[in-house]
Amino acid sequence: MNMMLRPLLIQIQSYLMQPRVWRLLGSASALIGLISYALSSSFSQLFGGWTLFKIFAYSIFSIIICLMILFAKLWQQLKGLSSEAHMAFFVLTITSVYSYFSDKEMKGKPDAYSVTSYAAFAVTSLSLQRQSESHFGFEVDLLYFFLGCVIVQFMKIDLWLGFVGIGFSYSLIILRSSLDAPAQNRHQRFHDQEHLVVEVSMNPLQVNNSISMLQEAPQTGLEAKHLPSMEERLWADLAVVNMLKCNLNNYLQDKVDRIPEVLVSDHNFLIDEIPSQVLIDLHVSVGTMIVTGLEKECVDQYCSWRREFVQLAEKELWTQEIDEKRRIKSWIKASNVSLKILFPNERRLCDRIFLGFPYLADFSFAQICNEFTTNLLDFANGFANGSHMLNLLPSVLQVFGLLHELIPEFESLFLDQFSVSLRTEAATTGRRLREAINGMFMQLEKLIKCDTSQAACPGGICPVTVEVMNHVNAVGEFGSSWLSAEVTRIIAMLESHLEAKSKHYSNPALGSVFLINNGRYIEKKAKQYQLDKILGNHWIRQRTAKVRENCEHYRRSSWEEVLGFLKLGMPNVEEAESMKKKLNLFNLRFKEIWMDQSAWFIHDEELKEEIIIPLGKIMSHTYGLFIWGFKSMLGRDADECIKYSVLDIDDLLKNLFSWRDE
Numbered sequence: 001m002n003m004m005l006r007p008l009l010i011q012i013q014s015y016l017m018q019p020r021v022w023r024l025l026g027s028a029s030a031l032i033g034l035i036s037y038a039l040s041s042s043f044s045q046l047f048g049g050w051t052l053f054k055i056f057a058y059s060i061f062s063i064i065i066c067l068m069i070l071f072a073k074l075w076q077q078l079k080g081l082s083s084e085a086h087m088a089f090f091v092l093t094i095t096s097v098y099s100y101f102s103d104k105e106m107k108g109k110p111d112a113y114s115v116t117s118y119a120a121f122a123v124t125s126l127s128l129q130r131q132s133e134s135h136f137g138f139e140v141d142l143l144y145f146f147l148g149c150v151i152v153q154f155m156k157i158d159l160w161l162g163f164v165g166i167g168f169s170y171s172l173i174i175l176r177s178s179l180d181a182p183a184q185n186r187h188q189r190f191h192d193q194e195h196l197v198v199e200v201s202m203n204p205l206q207v208n209n210s211i212s213m214l215q216e217a218p219q220t221g222l223e224a225k226h227l228p229s230m231e232e233r234l235w236a237d238l239a240v241v242n243m244l245k246c247n248l249n250n251y252l253q254d255k256v257d258r259i260p261e262v263l264v265s266d267h268n269f270l271i272d273e274i275p276s277q278v279l280i281d282l283h284v285s286v287g288t289m290i291v292t293g294l295e296k297e298c299v300d301q302y303c304s305w306r307r308e309f310v311q312l313a314e315k316e317l318w319t320q321e322i323d324e325k326r327r328i329k330s331w332i333k334a335s336n337v338s339l340k341i342l343f344p345n346e347r348r349l350c351d352r353i354f355l356g357f358p359y360l361a362d363f364s365f366a367q368i369c370n371e372f373t374t375n376l377l378d379f380a381n382g383f384a385n386g387s388h389m390l391n392l393l394p395s396v397l398q399v400f401g402l403l404h405e406l407i408p409e410f411e412s413l414f415l416d417q418f419s420v421s422l423r424t425e426a427a428t429t430g431r432r433l434r435e436a437i438n439g440m441f442m443q444l445e446k447l448i449k450c451d452t453s454q455a456a457c458p459g460g461i462c463p464v465t466v467e468v469m470n471h472v473n474a475v476g477e478f479g480s481s482w483l484s485a486e487v488t489r490i491i492a493m494l495e496s497h498l499e500a501k502s503k504h505y506s507n508p509a510l511g512s513v514f515l516i517n518n519g520r521y522i523e524k525k526a527k528q529y530q531l532d533k534i535l536g537n538h539w540i541r542q543r544t545a546k547v548r549e550n551c552e553h554y555r556r557s558s559w560e561e562v563l564g565f566l567k568l569g570m571p572n573v574e575e576a577e578s579m580k581k582k583l584n585l586f587n588l589r590f591k592e593i594w595m596d597q598s599a600w601f602i603h604d605e606e607l608k609e610e611i612i613i614p615l616g617k618i619m620s621h622t623y624g625l626f627i628w629g630f631k632s633m634l635g636r637d638a639d640e641c642i643k644y645s646v647l648d649i650d651d652l653l654k655n656l657f658s659w660r661d662e
Contacts, residue, residue: 026127027070033120034062040113069124115153119168122146126176147172237309240273241316244341252317252333263341270345271352282353290357299360302353303367306346313342314372328395332402335376339409343369347413366418373414373422377429384432388439390447394474396440400433401478434482441486444468448490448497457601459513461521462501468494469525476530484534491522495546512554513600513657516611519547520604551611558597559615562589566626576633580641583630586623587643594652602657616653620646 037043038058047054125143147169154165247263250256263269271279282302289298318334321327347365354361380403383396407430414423451464468490475483498518502511523543526532532540565586568579602608624646631638644652 022127023070026124027066029120029123029127030066030069031062033117033124034058034065036113036120037117040117041111042114042117069128109157110153115150115157118146118149118153122150122169122172126172143172143176234308237312240270240309241313243273244270244313244337245316248337251337254329259336259340267344267348269341271349274349279352283355286353286360287356290360295360299364299367303364306349306364306368307371310342310346310368310372314338314375318375324395328398331376331379332398335402335406338372338376339406339413343373343409343413362416363418366414366416366422369413369419370422374425377422377425380429380433384429384436388436388443390440390443390471393437393440393471396433396436397474397478397483400430400437403430403433404480437483438486440471441490444471444490445493448493451497455514455517457599459505459510459517459600461517461603462498462514465494465498465518465521469522469529472531473525473529476533478534480534487531488535488539491526495519495522507596509554509558509597510600512550512557513602515550516547516554516607517601517603519543519550520607523547524604547607551607554611555615558593559619562586562593563619563622565589566622568626568629579626579630579633583626583641590644590649590652594656597656598658600657608657612653612656616650619653620650623649 122143125139125146128139128142147165151162151165151169155162245252247269248259251259286298286302289295314334317337319330321330346368350361350365350368351358354364380399383392383399403426407426410423410426414420414426448464448468451462453463455462472487472490475487498515502514505511505514523540526535526540526543565582567582602611623644627638627642627646630642634641
């Protein structure tokens with residue numbers, strides 16, 4: 001349970017450390033507090049009933065308060081020491097005057113609006129305190145004032161409800177304390193660093209010795225004193241990479257489709273493997289070297305160490321397979337691990353080591369990740385540079401799909417001026433891959449327009465249908481609306497082409513069989529390739545309905561005329577002769593149709609049964625009634641004219657579409 005909750009708690013904590021979150025929360029809580037107070041009994045008792053002037057004045061006051069809280073950082077930049085003191089005195093005076101008149105005028109128990117307003121104002125005070133490292137100077141006092149008001153309000157409603165107010169106040173104070181802890185730790189580290197710098201600056205001999213030592217060996221000074229040896233560093237990096245591979249074993253071995261979420265959410269996953277004392281020593285060493293003028297040597301040493309680790313991880317994660325499918329799969333895994341685990345950890349490690357020097361942290365991060373990221377993008381660019389060959393469409397779609405999914409990671413990681421080129425290159429590569437896919441869809445369009453192929457059997461599946469559906473099979477796993485539109489357009493063009501080709505058959509029934517076979521093939525492949533994910537179930541149902549419509553066209557064009565010969569008339573001599581002629585025509589036409597259609601083939605067995613079984617029932621029933629009436633009128637003479645029994649008709653129909661491609 002702790003392992004499951006840990007990522008969630010980390011994520012919540014990371015959100016609560018962002019000033020923007022508190023800025024929005026503070027503005028929202030101030031608005032809620034002002035509205036609640038306007039509706040409360042406290043307001044009416046202190047200021048009387050509402051008038052147009054009061055509504056206008058209170059609205060202006062509320063807007064000013066909300067804007068001040070929303071843009072608190074701007075106000076902080078404008079304030080000086082004197083203005084800070086004046087503002088603190090102003091807030092103290094306002095709260096004191098309000099307390100005096102509130103205690104004097106308030107009668108009766110407060111309502112829920114009053115309690116809500118004080119609680120909201122307490123949250124607003126906390127938000128002001130959380131929005132930046134420098135504060136106005138009165139936020140904590142204001143927080144305690146409103147928390148005290150919350151407790152008093154609850155106690156006035158009911159003495160026992162005071163515990164609710166106490167619980168709310170305690171939770172808010174504990175939240176403030178827990179959120180301030182990291183900032184206090186950072187302040188302490190800065191204090192230690194400043195103390196070290198002051199100590200060095202007060203000892204010129206020590207400074208001269210340090211500078212001389214570092215200048216004599218600029219490439220090894222940091223390593224020799226503060227980093228492990230090359231051999232120790234290599235073994236440490238190997239241990240971390242092996243630990244990473246162990247945690248990702250199921251993903252790398254294709255046993256799961258995604259990286260475990262707990263590894264993605266824990267942004268200190270790899271940093272935790274480095275002893276904390278090493279990180280502290282490195283941070284202090286970095287500060288020392290920078291203030292003594294060895295900034296370049298410091299960055300070079302750090303980047304060299306971390307590049308070696310990233311290169312080692314790249315070698316272990318990205319295996320250069322010979323088979324293209326396996327090579328793409330390896331690239332996908334390496335891209336996912338690097339963008340979701342490796343690079344975020346390097347980003348946070350840079351921020352920790354170069355704490356207080358964000359410029360150098362950004363530069364170092366760009367240097368460390370540049371080569372691996374460039375290699376990943378070069379691989380993707382190789383597919384974008386292809387000759388738009390149709391057989392590459394599944395591969396290009398896979399690469400494009402993964403890159404499209406990782407764009408948010410590129411945008412969040414490579415924000416600074418040194419690595420923004422990597423983000424730009426990722427967007428450019430994605431755009432070029434999309435252009436390549438568009439080119440391949442144009443090739444499919446050309447393939448359909450230039451098609452003159454013939455089906456292997458009469459009315460069978462057209463080769464271009466097979467080729468087009470095989471090429472779009474990789475699209476099903478992507479939910480892009482752009483791809484959906486392209487696939488819909490290509491299949492609609494294919495269907496129009498098939499409709500036109502069906503008209504070339506002299507026998508309309510064979511044209512219907514051609515559309516039945518190709519329509520069912522498109523429908524089945526769309527389901528098999530999960531194109532319904534991007535085209536929708538409605539699109540699939542339309543294809544099914546179209547196939548059944550063509551089945552009905554086939555039945556009418558083939559057998560409606562034959563069934564017309566089996567109509568019964570009034571029992572008389574003239575009708576008996578007419579029935580003989582009808583039966584002879586039926587025998588002749590039935591044989592012709594059956595002989596022709598025995599050379600046709602319905603590729604889908606289920607669909608074949610759906611056509612033949614209902615047709616057999618109708619034909620057997622109609623023919624049976626006709627023969628019964630015919631025998632009733634002619635007696636024994638009827639047997640000479642009857643060529644087929646009812647069972648013969650049924651058996652012959654079951655053998656329709658019996659052609660086989662040997």
